[in-house]
Amino acid sequence: MADKEPGLIAKAARLALDVANGRNRTLSWLIPPCLLLLDALLCAVVIWKVPYTEIDWKAYMEQIEQYVAGERDYTVIKGGTGPLVYPAAHVYLYTVLYYATDKGKDIFLAQELFAVLYLATLAVVMACYWRAKVPPYVFPLLILSKRLHSIFVLRCFNDCFAVFFLWLTIYLFQRRAWTLGTGVYTLGLGIKMSLLLVLPAVGVILLLGRGFTGSLQLAAIIAQVQFTLAVPFLRANAQGYLSRAFELSRQFFFKWTVNWRFVGEDVFLSRPFALGLLAMHASVLIWFVVNKWLKPARKPWPAIITPILKLSSPFTPQEESQISAQVTPEYVMTTMLSANIIGLLFARSLHYQFYSYIAWSTPYLLWRSGAHPLVQYGIWALQEWAWNVFPSTNVSSGVVVAVLAVTVVLVATGREQAPTSSSHPSRERKVA
Secondary structure, three states: OOOOOOOOHHHHHHHHHHHHHHOOOOHHHHHHHHHHHHHHHHHHHHHHHHHOOOOOOHHHHHHHHHHHOOOOOOOOEEEEOOOOOHHHHHHHHHHHHHHHHOOOOOOHHHHHHHHHHHHHHHHHHHHHHHOOOOOHHHHHHHOOOOHHHHHHHHHHHHHHHHHHHHHHHHHHHHHHHHHHHHHHHHHHHHHHHHHHHHEEEHHHHHHHOOHHHHHHHHHHHHHHHHHHHHHHHHHHHHHHHHHOOOOOOOOOOOOHHOOOOHHHHHHOHHHHHHHHHHHHHHHHHHHEEEEHOHHHHOHHHHHHHHHHHHOOOOOHHHHHHHOOOOOOHHHHHHHHHHHHHHHHHOOOOOOOHHHHOOOHHHHHHHHOOOOHEEEHHHHHHHHHHOOOOOOOHHHHHHHHHHHHHHHHHHHHOOOOOOOOHHHHHHHOOOOO
C-alpha cells in the first residue's frame, strides 16, 4: 500500500520548521530584515505613544555645557546626578549631540537619533548572529525586549553607544578585520569603561587571530587611542581624569542595584563581598581562558603563558597561521559574549541600563550552549521579567543573578566550541 501524501497542514508545519531552523535558505534569510522592519515600526510607536523619562540626559548636557565653556578638569565638571565619570570619547560624542539637539533641549530629535542608533545596533547584532550560523527561531528574541527599547529611545543612555561599538567590534573580528575592530573597540571603551569586561576576550582573540607580535601592536593602538582622546583632560588634571573616567573602586548605592538587592544592604556595602565577587570573577575568567578560549591553540596553557611572560611568541609562524584559521565567527562571538556575561554576573552593582549589554547576549549564549529552544525562550522570559521590575525586589534581583549564573554554567558545560576553517571564505583570510 503506497504511503499517503502529507496533508497541507503537515507540509506547512514542516516548512515553518525548516524556515525557523534555517534549513530553507530561500525563506530563512528573510527573517532578520522582516524583524528589523517590524522593530522600526515599534520604535516609532514607542516614541509617539510612551512619554520620555528624564534620568541622565539633562546631567549629560549640563556636563557638556561646562566642557563647551572651556572646563577640562574632570574633578570640576558636574551635573545634576553628580560628577562626570565617563572617559573622553563620551564627552566628544555628547558634545555632538549637544549641538545637534539645540543644547539638549530638543528631546524628540534626541529620541529619533537614539532610535536610529538602536536599529543600527540591532542590524549589526543580527549580522553577527547570521555569521555565527544562529537559526532564525532565535532572532525574535532580539526585538521583544521592553526594557531594551526603553533604554535606547526613552532614556538616551551612553551605554547605547558603548553597546553599538561592542557589537561592531564582534562583527569586524568575525570578518577578521583585526585593526579596524581594535580601533572600534577602543572607541567604545572611550565612551564607557564597562567594555573593560570584554578586554580579556579581546586579548585572547587577537593573540590567536593575529599572532603574538600583531596582538601587541593592536594592544598599543588601544592605549594610544585612549591617550590621544584624553590629552586635553590629562593636561588639565591627569590624576583627576584617571580617577573619575576609569574609577574601579567606585562606591555604589544599594537603592539602585538591580542584581544584589537580595543579599541585604549591609552585605552589599561590605568590603568582603566586593573582594569575594572580584575573586570569583577572576577565577571563572581563568577557567574559561584555560578550558574554552585557548582551545584553538591546541597546546597546554603553560606552554602558551610561559613564553608570553618572557615576551616571546608561544607559536611558530606556521602554528600562528593554523591557529588563526580556527578563530571563526562562532568562536569570536562566543568568547566575547561569555566574557561579557561573566563580568556582569560578578559586577558589584548593575543598574537598569546595563541590560543593554545583556539582552542581545543571552539568546546567543543559550543557543550556543545546546539548550532546548523551550529552555532558551523560558530563561529569556524570566530574565526579561526580572529586568522590568521597578524598583528591584529580592525576588527580581535573585532572578537576575540566577539567569546570568545559569547562562554561564550552560556555556561552560554545554557542547564544545567546534571552530572549523570552512566557516571563512578564502577571500576573508585577511590579517590586517
